[in-house]
Amino acid sequence: MSRVAHATPSSRVGVTLIALAAIALAAAPAWADRLTLRLLAEMFTFVALASLWNLLSGYAGLVSVGQQAYVGLGGYLLFALAMFGSLHPILAIAVAGVVSALVAVPLAALIFRLRGAYFAIGTWVMAEVFRLLASQVSALGGGSGISLPASIILAMAPSRTMREFEIYWLSLGLMALVLAAIVLLLRSRHGLALTAVRDNELAAQSNGIDVWRLKFAVYVLTAAGTGMVGALIFLMKLRISPDTAFSVNDWTAFVIFITVIGGIGRVEGPIVGTMIFFIMRQTLSDLGSVYLLILGAVAIAVMLWAPKGLWGLVVERFGWQALPLQRRLVLADSEEKA
Amino acid sequence: MSDGLLDVRGIDAFYGDFQALFGVTLALGAGQVVAVIGANGAGKSTLLKCIAGLMHPRAGAIAFAGGDIGHTPAFEVARRGISLVPEGRRLFPSLSVEENLMIGGQSKRPGPWTLARVYALFPVLAERRHMPATALSGGQQQMAAIGRALMANPRLLLCDEISLGLAPIVVRDIYAQLPDIVREGLAVVIVEQDIVQALRAANHVYCLQEGRVALAGAAASLTREAIGAAYFGV
Amino acid sequence: MLWLNVILQGVLTGGLYAMFAAGLSLIFGVMRLVNIAHGDLIVLAAYVTLMATTAFGINPLLSLIVVVPAMALIGYALQRGLLNRTLGDDLLPPLLVTFGLSIIIQNGLLELFTADSRKLQAGTIEVATFQVTQGLWIGLLPLLQFVIAVAVIAGLQLLFYRTALGRAFRAASDDQTVARLMGLDTRHVFALAMALSLAIVAIAGVFLAVRANFDPTIGPARLIFGFEAVIIGGLGSLWGTLAGGVILGVSQAIGAQIDPGWQLLAGHIVFLVILALRPQGLFPKVSG
Numbered sequence: 001m002s003r004v005a006h007a008t009p010s011s012r013v014g015v016t017l018i019a020l021a022a023i024a025l026a027a028a029p030a031w032a033d034r035l036t037l038r039l040l041a042e043m044f045t046f047v048a049l050a051s052l053w054n055l056l057s058g059y060a061g062l063v064s065v066g067q068q069a070y071v072g073l074g075g076y077l078l079f080a081l082a083m084f085g086s087l088h089p090i091l092a093i094a095v096a097g098v099v100s101a102l103v104a105v106p107l108a109a110l111i112f113r114l115r116g117a118y119f120a121i122g123t124w125v126m127a128e129v130f131r132l133l134a135s136q137v138s139a140l141g142g143g144s145g146i147s148l149p150a151s152i153i154l155a156m157a158p159s160r161t162m163r164e165f166e167i168y169w170l171s172l173g174l175m176a177l178v179l180a181a182i183v184l185l186l187r188s189r190h191g192l193a194l195t196a197v198r199d200n201e202l203a204a205q206s207n208g209i210d211v212w213r214l215k216f217a218v219y220v221l222t223a224a225g226t227g228m229v230g231a232l233i234f235l236m237k238l239r240i241s242p243d244t245a246f247s248v249n250d251w252t253a254f255v256i257f258i259t260v261i262g263g264i265g266r267v268e269g270p271i272v273g274t275m276i277f278f279i280m281r282q283t284l285s286d287l288g289s290v291y292l293l294i295l296g297a298v299a300i301a302v303m304l305w306a307p308k309g310l311w312g313l314v315v316e317r318f319g320w321q322a323l324p325l326q327r328r329l330v331l332a333d334s335e336e337k338a
Numbered sequence: 339m340s341d342g343l344l345d346v347r348g349i350d351a352f353y354g355d356f357q358a359l360f361g362v363t364l365a366l367g368a369g370q371v372v373a374v375i376g377a378n379g380a381g382k383s384t385l386l387k388c389i390a391g392l393m394h395p396r397a398g399a400i401a402f403a404g405g406d407i408g409h410t411p412a413f414e415v416a417r418r419g420i421s422l423v424p425e426g427r428r429l430f431p432s433l434s435v436e437e438n439l440m441i442g443g444q445s446k447r448p449g450p451w452t453l454a455r456v457y458a459l460f461p462v463l464a465e466r467r468h469m470p471a472t473a474l475s476g477g478q479q480q481m482a483a484i485g486r487a488l489m490a491n492p493r494l495l496l497c498d499e500i501s502l503g504l505a506p507i508v509v510r511d512i513y514a515q516l517p518d519i520v521r522e523g524l525a526v527v528i529v530e531q532d533i534v535q536a537l538r539a540a541n542h543v544y545c546l547q548e549g550r551v552a553l554a555g556a557a558a559s560l561t562r563e564a565i566g567a568a569y570f571g572v
Numbered sequence: 573m574l575w576l577n578v579i580l581q582g583v584l585t586g587g588l589y590a591m592f593a594a595g596l597s598l599i600f601g602v603m604r605l606v607n608i609a610h611g612d613l614i615v616l617a618a619y620v621t622l623m624a625t626t627a628f629g630i631n632p633l634l635s636l637i638v639v640v641p642a643m644a645l646i647g648y649a650l651q652r653g654l655l656n657r658t659l660g661d662d663l664l665p666p667l668l669v670t671f672g673l674s675i676i677i678q679n680g681l682l683e684l685f686t687a688d689s690r691k692l693q694a695g696t697i698e699v700a701t702f703q704v705t706q707g708l709w710i711g712l713l714p715l716l717q718f719v720i721a722v723a724v725i726a727g728l729q730l731l732f733y734r735t736a737l738g739r740a741f742r743a744a745s746d747d748q749t750v751a752r753l754m755g756l757d758t759r760h761v762f763a764l765a766m767a768l769s770l771a772i773v774a775i776a777g778v779f780l781a782v783r784a785n786f787d788p789t790i791g792p793a794r795l796i797f798g799f800e801a802v803i804i805g806g807l808g809s810l811w812g813t814l815a816g817g818v819i820l821g822v823s824q825a826i827g828a829q830i831d832p833g834w835q836l837l838a839g840h841i842v843f844l845v846i847l848a849l850r851p852q853g854l855f856p857k858v859s860g
Contacts, residue, residue, distance in 0.1 A: 063667055065608070110844060113851035114803075116663045117606030121799045122847075125840060128796060132837045248792065253675055260668055289679035296675035303668050304657055390753060416755040428750045432742040441739050445755030490755065 002332045006187060006324040014322030025172055029165045037168045038236075043278055044175035045233050049251065050258040050270030052225045055182055058265035059194045060218040061201065063116075065252050066123025069130045070100050070223045072245030074230025076134055079240055082152045084139075089156055090170065093231040100227025104220045112216065124248070131246035145241025153238065167236055174232055178225050182267060186325055190214065198265060249292070257299045263309025268322045272311045342367040343525050344389070344494055349398030349408075351384050358384040360549045361398065366542070368493070368523045371516065373540035373557070375533055377569060380546040382529040383425055386496045389527070390422040391415035403493065417445045421492035425499045427483040429471035435482055436467040442489030449491025450522050456485040459515055477508035484512070484519075494525045501532040513539050533565065547571045573707040578829045579822055580710065586821030587718030588783070590814040591776040592798030593805075594725055595769035597813050600802075602745045602765040603659060605666050609673040611795030613770060616677055617643050617777025618692075618786045619685060625692060632692040632782050640774040647770030651763040659762070674791065681788035689785040698782065717779045721817075724772055725810050731768075732810075741765055793836075800843040806853025815854060 007015075028040060049071070057063045074096040081092040111122040135143040157163040185191050196204040197211055205211050230251075234240045244250070254277065262273020277295075284291045306313055314320055344366050351359035359381045366372045374382050387393040389400060391412035400408045407415050416422075421442075429438050439456055457464035460481040466474060471482060480500055487495060501509040509532065516539055520526060530536035537543065537557050545553040545568040553560070553568035596610050607613070620642055624635040654673075658666040700712035732738035744751040744761045751758055780786055780794070797820060805816025820839050827838020846854070 057664070063664060065671065110848055113847055117608070117667050118799070118803070120667055121606065121608070121796065124792070125796055125800070125843065129837065129840045129844070132833075132840070136833060136837075249675075253671070256668065256671065264664070289682040293676050293679040293683070296672040296679070300654075300669050300672040300676075303665050303672070304654075307665065392749065392753075411757075412749075412752040413755050413757045416753055422753050424750055424753065428747055430743045430746040430750070432746050433739060437739055437742075440736070441743050441754050441756075444736065444740065486754075 003330050005328045005330045006326055008319075008321050008324070008326055008328075010318075010320040011322065011324040011326070014320070015324060018322065022176070026169070028172075029168060034164060037164060039278070041168045041171040041236060043274055044171040045229055045236075046255070046258060046277070047271055047274045048175045048178040048229045049226065049255045050262070050273060051178055051182055051267070052222045052229070053255050054259045054264060054267070054270050055185075056218060056222045058259065058269070059186075059198050060215050061198060062215055062219060063120050064123040065120045065248070065256070066125070066127040067222075067226050067255065068246045068248055068251035069123070069127035070104070070226035071230035071233065071251040072127070072130055072134065072242070073100055073103060074227035074232075075234030075240050075245045076137075076140060077227070078231035078235055079140060079146065079148060083149060089152065089235050093170075093174075093228050093235070096231035097224040097228035100230075101220050101224035104223035107223075108216055108219045112212070112219075127246050127248070131242045134242040134245060141241065143242060145239060145244070147239045148235070171232060171236070174228060178229070179267070181221075181225070183323060183325065186267065190217075192327070194218065253292075254295075257295050259309075260299050261302050261309055263311035263315075265308070266311055266315065267325060269309050269311045273309065276310070343370075343403060344527075345399075345401040346385075346389065347399045347401070349385075349388060349395035349400065351381070351388050351393055351395050353384075358549050359388070359395070362546070362549070362551055364544055364551070364554075366525050366527070368525055369520055370542065371520060371526045371528065371540045373528045373530055373536035373543045374546060375530055375536050375543065375565075375569065376546035376552075378531075379548075381549040382546055383498055384549075385546070386422060386498050386527065386529055389415075389494075390420055390496060392422075416490060417447070419447060419491075419493040420496065421487035421490045421494070422496040423483050423487045423498060423500065425502065427476075427479045429479055429482055429486070431470065431472045433471055434468050435463055435471050435474065438471045438482055438486050439463070439489050442486035443491075445490055447491040451488045451491050453489070456488060459488075459518060460485055477504050477512070480504060480508075480512060488519065492524065494527070495519070497526065497528045499529055499531060501530060501535060509535060533569075537565075545569055575826075575829075576708060578825045580708065581714070582822030582825030583818050584710070584714035584718045584821070585825065586801075586818030587714075587721035587814075588776065588779055588817070589797045589801045589820050590817030591717075591721045591724060591772060591779070592794050593801035593813045593817055594721075594728060594810065595772040595776070596795075596798045597802050597807075597810065598728065598772070599765060599769050601808060602741045603762050604745075605655065605659065606670070607655075607769075608667065608670040608795065609677055609791075610670075610773070610798060611793065612674045612677040612681075612791030613643070613646075613773050614777045614780060614794045615786060615788060615791045616646075616681065617770075617774045618690075618781035619681055619788075620774075621778050621781045622685075622690060622692060632694050632778055633697070636775065636778055639778055640771050643770040643774035643777070644767040647773075648763045648767040650770075651766035652759060655766065656759050656762055678788050678791060685788065687787055687789070689787045690781070691785045692781040694782040713783065717783070720775065720779075722814065724775065725814050728772075728810055737764065797839070800839065803853055804843060804846050806856030808857030809853075809855045812853060812855030812857070819854075 028037060032040065053067055077096040077099055078089065078092045081087040081095055082089055087095065107126060111119060111126060114122045140146050157166050193204065193209045193214055196209060197214060201211060258273035258277045259270050261276055262271065263269030284294065302309060346362060346364040348361045348363055349359055350357060350361060362385060374385060376382050384393065388395050391407065391410050391414065394409050399406060402418065402420060430441065433441065439453055462478055463482055463485060466478065471479065474482060500512060513535055528536055528539060540557045543555060543557050543560060544551055545565060547568060548571065552571065553564060592614060596607065599605050599607055617639060621632050621635050621639050624638045625632050654669065655666065658669045694713065697713050701709045702712065703709055732741060740756055740761050743754065744756060744758050748758050801816035801820050802813055804819050805812030819842065823842040824835050824839040828835035
């Protein structure tokens with residue numbers, strides 16, 4: 001019987017390496033110090049955010065510069081649910097995801113009326129609206145923001161060390177969940193449709209793919225994921241304000257640069273990009289706004305001369321795949337000979 | 339066959355990895371009308387694109403009025419005096435008929451062609467000068483496209499499939515203006531699927547078959563059989 | 573009478589928004605490029621004005637003579653050197669490159685000028701008002717700004733529909749390839765369009781500098797106002813953009829009168845309502 005094969009020699013190596021890395025990371029509380037754990041947890045949130053943005057923009061072609069709307073929404077939902085709903089933070093994260101998805105539905109119906117770059121600015125406007133609305137909610141600190149009450153933090157775990165482990169594993173787990181969901185989606189029938197849309201929307205449509213519904217679904221799912229990550233981020237930060245929750249720099253500029261530099265349209269891109277971004281941050285962050293300037297210049301340079309990002313260059317040069325996402329038709333008779 | 343104005347020597351042209359022209363050679367002088375015929379996909383439009391500078395040959399040379407234009411960008415080729423009437427007319431939808439003609443004269447080359455003379459050639463355009471170009475019928479649009487190309491006062495006019503999609507009587511009316519167009523020494527290359535019309539209008543004929551020149555000669559001297567054989571490659 | 577004053581202020585502010593929008597709209601019309609750095613370029617113009625007034629000791633409004641050519645030159649170089657490379661069928665490169673540019677301009681200005689809020693003095697014209705009728709006053713500066721905005725839009729209409737350059741713009745926008753067959757160097761045509769856009773940005777920047785406090789981070793908000801004015805008014809129509817700016821200005825003014833915190837929200841809400849009910853805008857000419 002003919003079948004579709006996903007694995008390649010390099011992807012087998014890749015999956016093995018990823019499995020080893022996963023074990024090492026899961027055991028990190030044993031070998032890493034507090035600062036490293038915090039750094040890793042932060043990196044995981046960026047991998048998740050960038051992967052979600054990559055799915056939205058690189059695969060579904062919906063370039064959004066307003067995902068900070070859901071990061072902030074998730075953050076505020078966490079605070080609201082934990083403080084007024086007495087929900088356990090982990091449960092609150094999950095609920096934040098669901099609510100974000102529900103909010104995304106009418107929002108998408110509205111901004112899908114815009115196309116291309118105007119769609120992008122429309123998403124930015126929506127994020128601005130969220131920010132302005134958040135400033136009006138005095139129960140959550142209004143314009144100056146609010147800190148997470150100690151009682152909620154203490155309720156998470158008995159000791160500070162345990163809390164930090166819990167947060168770390170939460171972050172690792174959420175990143176793994178997001179990545180797994182994306183990989184499974186891309187390996188499925190819908191993923192094939194999505195790749196078709198990415199390559200040639202018109203052709204995909206004439207092949208019977210309901211492009212609008214696919215994009216809509218991806219937008220809502222991405223919103224859910226981004227909301228959950230946002231909830232986690234602000235659980236880690238312990239304090240939220242409209243400007244930090246809906247910051248374009250933190251949740252869009254950095255995410256976009258990570259994805260572009262790593263490689264748009266490839267699952268490995270955001271992972272590579274996050275590593276490079278954090279290396280740059282550790283070495284250059286003393287420079288303040290010059291650092292952002294350099295980041296912007298690097299992103300422009302990559303976009304013009306290596307539009308597939310650094311991972312894209314690697315794929316073109318060596319043909320590597322870290323994950324089994326390729327589709328190869330294996331014909332029945334060639335199997336028998338092997 | 340006298341050359342002197344346009345000299346295409348052994349050009350190869352590619353679309354990516356696909357080779358569309360193989361060592362094509364063609365020449366013409368001032369005031370001559372040359373027809374390039376061939377089946378769909380034979381490479382006729384590709385040849386015109388190379389001459390006009392929209393594509394650049396990977397091998398061979400194109401000389402125009404003594405200068406090499408093989409690697410010259412299209413806008414520069416146009417300023418030097420080669421005008422292309424593109425396949426499918428491709429008038430500017432945002433411009434009126436008159437504005438389309440005026441933009442044809444954008445490069446301000448000196449010469450006999452003015453708005454007045456184009457309107458004299460195709461009076462129906464004068465009647466519709468302020469209408470959006472796309473509101474015209476197919477035949478009228480073709481006249482506007484030719485007029486637009488003439489406004490540049492070219493020394494060489496390239497016509498890509500003028501008869502496409504037009505009624506025979508309209509095609510005849512357009513071709514009837516050809517003598518007036520070449521009166522001052524303008525040279526013309528006509529790419530045509532309508533072989534009868536092409537043979538009637540041209541001094542010399544080239545027949546392309548799968549990217550190669552299968553037949554070349556004076557229009558009067560070629561037999562039906564020879565053309566048929568070259569066209570279909572049998 | 574109070575409300576009439578509020579609406580009048582809103583209309584005049586709308587003129588400034590229309591100027592923000594005109595440059596944006598022009599570029600989109602000619603080359604289908606949405607310049608995310610547009611708002612930051614307006615702020616850049618404000619800082620160029622600051623430098624000009626400091627260097628030459630002249631009134632900011634007079635410095636237009638220097639700022640407009642300077643910004644036009646920057647626009648030409650920017651398009652020719654960078655943005656022309658991003659044009660094509662893929663919408664990601666121009667979007668991401670102009671986004672990167674936005675970040676670069678903001679942080680470059682932060683480095684050079686710090687985050688301090690500035691405002692330029694234009695002299696007595698700033699506070700001059702005249703009485704239209706009993707209880708109704710108009711500030712001279714806002715009125716001047718509105719009149720100039722109308723003049724800019726009228727000028728653009730004239731340019732687009734009655735000059736050779738305008739024909740070149742429209743032709744290049746319709747069909748780049750055939751435009752080249754006409755002898756038009758489209759790289760140069762697009763660069764001229766960007767130069768023109770930034771010349772308008774320069775005027776907007778000067779008025780911004782005189783009218784209100786500015787700092788390196790206020791660019792994105794100006795982009796959003798310009799964008800909302802374009803969408804409300806309708807893509808492809810310059811007079812529609814003026815109408816859109818006025819509607820936005822009036823919405824914000826009414827919102828601010830109800831509660832200062834509602835100024836921006838009011839504008840966004842009106843924008844969203846129009847997007848929901850009439851997505852093509854109020855006076856559309858082309859489809860996006």
